Amino acid sequence: MSIQQLLLSIDELHSFSDNSTFTQNIPVEWIESALTLSSKATIRRRRLPEDQVLWLVLGMALFRDESIEEVARRLNICSEGLSSEQLIAKSGISQARQRLGSNPMQWLFQRTGEHWANERFAKDDWQGLQVFAIDGVIFRTPDTPDLQAHFGNASNATAKQSAYPLLRCVALMNTHSHVILDAQVGDYRTAETPLAEAMLDKIPDRSITLLDRNFWSANLMHTLMNGGNDRHWLIPKRSNAVYEVVEEYGNGDALWRMTVSPQARKKNPKLPTYWDVRAVTYEVQGKPKTVLTSLPHSDYAADQIALLYQQRWEIELGFRDIKSSMLNNAITLRSKTVDLIYQEMWGMLLAYNVVRREASHAAAAHGQRASEIRFKMAFTYIASNLIVMAAAKPESKTGMRLKDLRSGICNLFLEQKKARPNRPRMVKQSKTRYPVSRNAVSLK
Structure with missing residues (x-):
């Protein structure tokens, strides 16, 4: 064949x-x-x-x-x-x-991902909805002039660039099976939101998509919600959000009215001047957290929505499995030309999906979840x-x-899924390969 x-x-x-x-x-x-x-x-x-x-x-x-x-x-x-x-x-x-070339690998990954991520297994749905998540991940490429020119580097306030060119990937993942339905790969200069918008037509009906706060975009939310039947979204509130409380449904459950920015309406004239979103507020370790969603108050309880957002971390676990288990923490890809870098990326995502799908079928045969393997x-x-x-x-x-x-x-199968350790987030000091003398004196 x-x-x-x-x-x-x-x-x-x-x-x-x-x-x-x-x-x-x-x-x-x-x-x-x-x-x-x-x-x-x-x-x-x-x-x-x-x-x-x-x-x-x-x-x-x-x-x-x-x-x-x-x-x-x-x-x-x-x-x-x-x-x-x-x-x-x-x-x-x-x-x-x-x-x-890279086109056959990309086509094969996207076509199989579309079928595999939409497979339904017992215990997978959330109140009749399929659950997906969108997030981005970065990979390094070898440091060559062609790859530098195509993918670009990260830079900071001091104008220092990253040592390697960086490739950006945004994925749409089923949070239960961890199979990637679709992905968009591009250079580092391309933002995550435009890459995510290119995948919205792949999201099936009767589903909810979990997003990180960095994907907050009126155009993205409206396109996702209006592009199919019973498609919903769930995203954390940004700290600078401006809103007006329209109605109180209960403790920590309200309807907010938010203004669509002129920039967003210029990009998409079909957007309304304002939009109503449901805000669910809950506490995590004594601190209030608020998530915004398109789920109606009449059909979905606020406490269940708060628990649902925890599934967004499943896509982070998927990225961890790719980098840690598949790449063995060698996050620099091995190909040396632009087209072969894309070919390698699509092949890696396809290989990941093959493992995830086999795990899903094996788990379903024993009445277990794929995430428990x-x-x-x-x-x-x-x-x-x-x-x-x-x-x-x-x-x-x-x-x-x-x-x-x-x-x-x-x-x-995992014997028991352990809870995530409760540790405060902090910036760790980078390790050095050179020994530090105990008698070293700091200069002031």
């Missing part, structure tokens, strides 16, 4: 039926395609087929500590005309990745099993391997 056929098959709804191998575990389909292509290898043609390059990019995310050549060897990826024992030249892998152990378990699958013979039974894989994942 060529990569074009593979991508086109995803667009058909029947390919996501229960009997589809692609639905159950996307890497298995790639592995089978790679093994089939290897069996058809010719002596003359030695270019690495695009099907295997796509699988190789995914493998780069699964085995971050290994060189790309070692990833190809582990996953039994070889050029046509070469046996699996013969290593592919590093230049050949680079040229093959350049031929593939240890991501790092599930990630390691799946990656090691994919190596075994890659070395398996083409005629081996894929369904049996999937059954064994999911059975093993079910043994990785």
Whole structure:
């Protein structure tokens, strides 16, 4: 199966039926395609087929500590005309990745994410609504002139720039399964709000989206709420918010009227001059916190809304899993050109979704939540099993391997989800590699 056929098959709804191998575990389909292509290898043609390059990019995310050549060897990826024992030249892998480009990886991630993040499991909904979260994350790229020019650097008040170019990613994540429905990737100079606005059409009906206070935007909120049926949002109040109390529903529950800024109305003339939002105020460690929402007072209790906002931290845990477990805290991406940086990012997000989706199905089979599975152990378990699958013979039974894989994942549940430690936030002193003398004298 060529990569074009593979991508086109995803667009058909029947390919996501229960009997589809692609639905159950996307890497298995790639592995089978790679093994089939290897069996058809010719002596003359030695270019690495695009099907295997796509699988190789995914493998780069699964085995971050290994060189790309070692990833190809582990996953039994070889050029046509070469046996699996013969290593592919590093230049050949680079040229093959350049031929593939970033667009196929982006399209494949977004299409599968749209289907996987909308899968419904028991215990996932909140009062009949799917729960999503939007937030941003930063990744470093190698320090080259081309990457510097394209992605840009962070700077502070002293005009000092960050040591590496920075890539900005804004993701839309299902807070229960932790599967990323969509993501927008761009340079550091692009703000998070425009990237978030580009994903609003992907949010399904009958849902609520949790946002950080930095995403406060009348245009974003109105577009989200009016772009579908029964789509809601929940966001903390900004400290400089100006409002008028229209109605008191109860203790800590009120209807506020807020003026839409002239700048926002100039950007979107369809915005009203003012808008009414519901404000829910509650206490956290003796301090008042207020969240604003579009949820109506008649259908949703204030105390439940206060508890719901805690789920916004689930997307932070997802970013932690990507950086800590998948990248092993090596947050500098390994590619050296702009297009390959994007290709690597889409491959990494797709690999993350594969692990999350397998964990979701394994948890659902045992009546558990996907968030109760240890991501790092599930990630390691799946990656090691994919190596075994890659070395398996083409005629081996894929369904049996999937059954064994999911059975093993079910043994990785957390015993009990511990509460977050209660520590005050502080700025820690940066560590230094050089020893500090005990007899050092501070100069005044």
